[in-house]
Amino acid sequence: SQQGxxxxxxxxIQEGENATMNCSYKTSINNLQWYRQNSGRGLVHLIxxxxxxxxxxxxxxxxxxxxxxxxxxxxxTASRAADTASYFCATATNQAGTALIFGKGTxxxxxx
Amino acid sequence: EPEVTQTPSHQVTQMGQEVILRCVPISxxxxxxxxxxxxxxxxxxxxxxxxxxxxxKSEIFxxxxxxxxxxxxxxxxxxxxxxLEDSAMYFCASIGFRLGDEQFFGPGTRLTVL
Numbered sequence: 001s002q003q004g005x006x007x008x009x010x011x012x013i014q015e016g017e018n019a020t021m022n023c024s025y026k027t028s029i030n031n032l033q034w035y036r037q038n039s040g041r042g043l044v045h046l047i048x049x050x051x052x053x054x055x056x057x058x059x060x061x062x063x064x065x066x067x068x069x070x071x072x073x074x075x076x077t078a079s080r081a082a083d084t085a086s087y088f089c090a091t092a093t094n095q096a097g098t099a100l101i102f103g104k105g106t107x108x109x110x111x112x
Numbered sequence: 113e114p115e116v117t118q119t120p121s122h123q124v125t126q127m128g129q130e131v132i133l134r135c136v137p138i139s140x141x142x143x144x145x146x147x148x149x150x151x152x153x154x155x156x157x158x159x160x161x162x163x164x165x166x167x168x169k170s171e172i173f174x175x176x177x178x179x180x181x182x183x184x185x186x187x188x189x190x191x192x193x194x195x196l197e198d199s200a201m202y203f204c205a206s207i208g209f210r211l212g213d214e215q216f217f218g219p220g221t222r223l224t225v226l
Contacts, residue, residue: 033215040201040222042220043203044217048213048214090155098215100205
């Protein structure tokens, strides 16, 4: 079983539309983090949501967390071509150590 | 803004050779990590390091791998005898004062083993 699985695997939208990506996980978590990765580049931290939080906002990003369903969603509003990238969720468990467990990611393509 | 840096950005080596990947975490951060990402796959945890010792490691981190913090700023990952399947992007990350806070990642080192 995999921790932190995103869906869809790929998403294509037009500029100005909203993009929603979902992440499911299997074990208890301390927090869940979303990252962006442009092709062949590093990981850029977007937002962290703790297990006792339900929603967080950062600019055009909105993240929700439902611990009862073990799921999270990332919403990017009014998307831009520059948002084209892969998006990963990563969970930090409640166990000792805080290694992040990443999902396979959603590849977002925003066309102008 | 402080950032994690990694060198080199790209390393090409022959199978069986030793490589050392270098990272400079954010100053005053206390927890350090190495991850890798094989092309087209997800990011995988290798090892975490705190207080000058390994705090956690994955199954990937076998005897061929070692980490070191030789001074107050550098954090290195050594692969003793590289294999073809070690080809990947290697990311260093660090966390500040509290466990559970954001992990800041470096830009990565692309390792190619021929």
